[in-house]
Amino acid sequence: MEKIKVGVAGYGVIGQRLADGVALQEDMELVGVADVGVTLPVRALKEKGMPYDLYLAIPENREAVEKEGIPVSGTLEDLVQKVDIMLDATSAGIGAKNKEVYKKYGKKAVFQGGEKNNVADVFFHGYANYEKGLDKEFLKLTSCNTTGLIRAVDCLHREAGIEKVAITIIRRVADPGDYHRGLTNALKVDKAPNHQAVDLMTIMPEVQATGILIHTPVTHGHIITVVATPKEDISKEKALELFRNHPRIRVVSTDEGFLGNASLFKYARDLGNPRGDMYEIAIWEDTIVKSGKDIMFAINIPQEAVVIPENMDAIRAAMGMQTDRLEAVALTNKYLGMGKWMK
Template sequence: MAKVKVGVAGYGVIGLRLATGVALQEDMELVGVADVAPTLSVRGLVEAGMPYRFYNAMPENEEKLKAAGVPISGSLEDLVEQCDVMLDATNAGVGAKNKELYARMGKKAVFQGGEKNSVADVFFHGYANYEKGLGQQFLKLTSCNTTGLIRAVDALDRAVGVEKVAITIIRRVADPGDYHRGLTNALQMDKAPSHQAVDLMTIMPHVDATGILVHTPVTHGHIITVVASTRKKIDKANTLEILGAHPRIRTVKIEDGFLGNASLFRYARDMGKLRGDLYEIALWDESIVNSGNDIMFAINIPQESVVIPENMDAIRAAMQMQLTRDEGTAMTNRYLGIK
């Protein structure tokens, strides 16, 4: 069976990780990546020996790219023409413009959480609604926080039923290496309900969700606390059994040294993970407690890498490579090395 040909538009924080993810999928072929300028990520690609072909998405920047030593294989249109599906990781709003190109050329595309829901036929999550993405032309992923949150809520919902959730998101303010948010020493409240709760209800409409978000002056990962009201009362042991069985949820303990987000980032680097990336969210064992009939717990979201598996799931659904949630996610997990 011929490999599905995939291109990545936007070679930034998410795009470069999408390229890595696709390259690891043995039933997919990464045709190339596209960007508009010799950014640090693109310069890093050059220093790495150009493992992927590069396509210029902004013709007027060709001389800048050549001056930076970037070999150009063609235009964005040239890349799209060769692909079955595009992963669009461009800045919010750019993907919607690129959609016109994808539609004109009859190609499928997967957009990231920053785009408006209207850009796609399906608001997609690999575990919660895989089958809704089957054969669709345009899919949009949830944000990093929503992606990890849905993994946990969906697992509980399938096991014991979830009626409602209340979340608090302690949100990192920027990605490592970013300066556009400035140098801060403050916490900032966001208005409720947070979009993550609203997005969860869009994908899981039977769950009543609300949430509060607090911006924090850190860069490595978000932490979400979840209070879930389940149809069948569960305790800590039940929760550990249910969530611990999920391939994309890693259970950790404070007593083992996992004190917070920085501990998990360091652990990933110590394991030799490329860029310190973890595909799994982390569930703190000691955070799991009952509040009346509800269950409460805390999870860590590695914002730079958490959505990569669900993007691979989206390709599988759109291209109908696997027809069920279990088969599709299992193939993604296998090639990404998720146990």
């Protein structure tokens, strides 16, 4: 079977990881990545020996890029013409402009959480609504927090039927290496409900959701507390079993030394994961508690890498590679090496 040809637009925090994720999929081929010029990730790409071909979104920058000894394979339009589907990881708003290029050449595309919902035919999540993405032209992924949140809620929902959730997000203020947010020593509260709760209801309209978001001056991961109300009573032990059996959820505990977000980031580095990335969310076993019928737990969201599996799912759905949801996510999980801790 011929491999699906994929391109990545925007070689930044998410784009680098998307490129690596596609390169790991044995039934996909990464044709190349596109960016605007000599960014730090592009410098690193050159120093690593150019494992991926580089295309320029701003052709006028070619001379400056080649002056740095970085080979250029063509323009963004050249890349689009060579692929079956594009993963667009550009800054919010740029993807909507790039969509015109994708439409010009009749190519499908997947956009990230920062774009507005109307950029795509389907607001997509691999586990929760895979079928809705089948054979669609344009898909949009949920944000990092929403992606991880939906994984956990969907996991319980398919067993017990979740009626509603109330969430609190303790949100990292910026990615590692970002300076534009400033150096802060403060917490900042957003108006309720936060967009993650609203987005969850868009993906899972049968669940009522609301929540509060608090920005914190940290960089390595978000933490979400969830209070879920099931239709059918579910024990802590059953919830724990469901979480443990999910390849994109890692159950940890404070007794093991996982005291918070920094512990998980350090553990990913100790595992030798590139960039200290984790594709899976973590749920602390010792935060799973019952309050009457409600069940409460806390999740860690590794914001730089958590959406990569769902992007691979989106390619599978849009290109009709697998029509069965569980078959599709299982292949993504296999090629990304997810669930190894379960063995």
